[in-house]
Amino acid sequence: MRNIALKLMYNGTAYHGWQVQKNDVTVCGTLERAIAMVCGGEAIHLTGCGRTDAGVHAECYVANFRTRSRIPVDRLPFAINTHTPEDIVVREALEVPEEFNAIGSCLKKEYTYRIYNSRIKNPFYVNRAYFYPKHLDEEFLNRAARAFEGTHDFAAVRSVGTDVKSTVRTVYYCYVTRQSDLLELKVCANGFLYNMVRAITGTVLYAAEGKLTPEDIPLILERGDRTAAGPTVPPGGLYLTKLWYEDERLNG
Incomplete structure (x- = not known):
């Protein structure tokens, strides 16, 4: 399993915050579905650097997830961005140590x-x-x-x-x-x-x-x-x- 950190940005106007919620569209939920499509249908769990509320934006945000996919990190942003709306953009992907946690390591x-x-x-x-x-x-x-x-x-x-x-x-x-x-x-x-x-x-x-x-x-x-x-x-x-x-x- 690789631990991948994503550097991303988003306009939060259309979303009910970062955190996944059962009946609302969120930034995390939207990204998890996009990453799953890129990683061959794996169940993806993203850990974000913090909970932004509904309507809040991020010019700089970091989230990490674990995957068995071997897709090179330099290709991940382009691949993920083909499956996300225009108001969520992955800028960079990096392989990080197993113990890295986007919120705990911040x-x-x-x-x-x-x-x-x-x-x-x-x-x-x-x-x-x-x-x-x-x-x-x-x-x-x-x-x-x-x-x-x-x-x-x-x-x-x-x-x-x-x-x-x-x-x-x-x-x-x-x-x-x-x-x-x-x-x-x-x-x-x-x-x-x-x-x-x-x-x-x-x-x-x-x-x-x-x-x-x-x-x-x-x-x-x-x-x-x-x-x-x-x-x-x-x-x-x-x-x-x-x-x-x-x-x-x-x-x-």
Whole structure:
């Protein structure tokens, strides 16, 4: 059996998230069927680097599977891509050690949340960025975002849904930049809770609306009070944008 890692990207608009679900179309389920066709009908089980929710995108994603197929790894992306929709693309396939696991071996991840900040809507950002018509001060947003950096209990910015042993995570950076009408909130951590990035973004926007201050954020985290933090913003603006592994071939 070979252990194969895939580097891929996808537009998540049409999918009910990454994880296979019995009655919904998912990214993982779609890929598993495509890989099975390439690998002679083998039952394929993909392990992804994380669970992206319905409507969330990935510019960088890693998943691995085991197969008896001897098809060369350099041919796998082209073969798989002939059986996937246009919104899922395998960029590269690599043979990895038996013990490699896409989620367990991942050291840290970066997510980017995009906000289209303009008085007028843009049809090309529908399901690609969160439309916010009131002008936002990116320097103020950045100050609020920076308050999330460090090791904290992030229970105040997660949705109930997935049981975890601990809600403590380390955020290595969290900042906001602007390029014309597009704002980006980037956050890198050693792990993420359910809806954590979308709730962080909502809290930063709450600060911009005067509903709290950047200085309130550490206290909100300390208290673990979800009702004091901002709302969970829509999924279409969220992208998985960078991954780190010990095997640098998988970084991106």
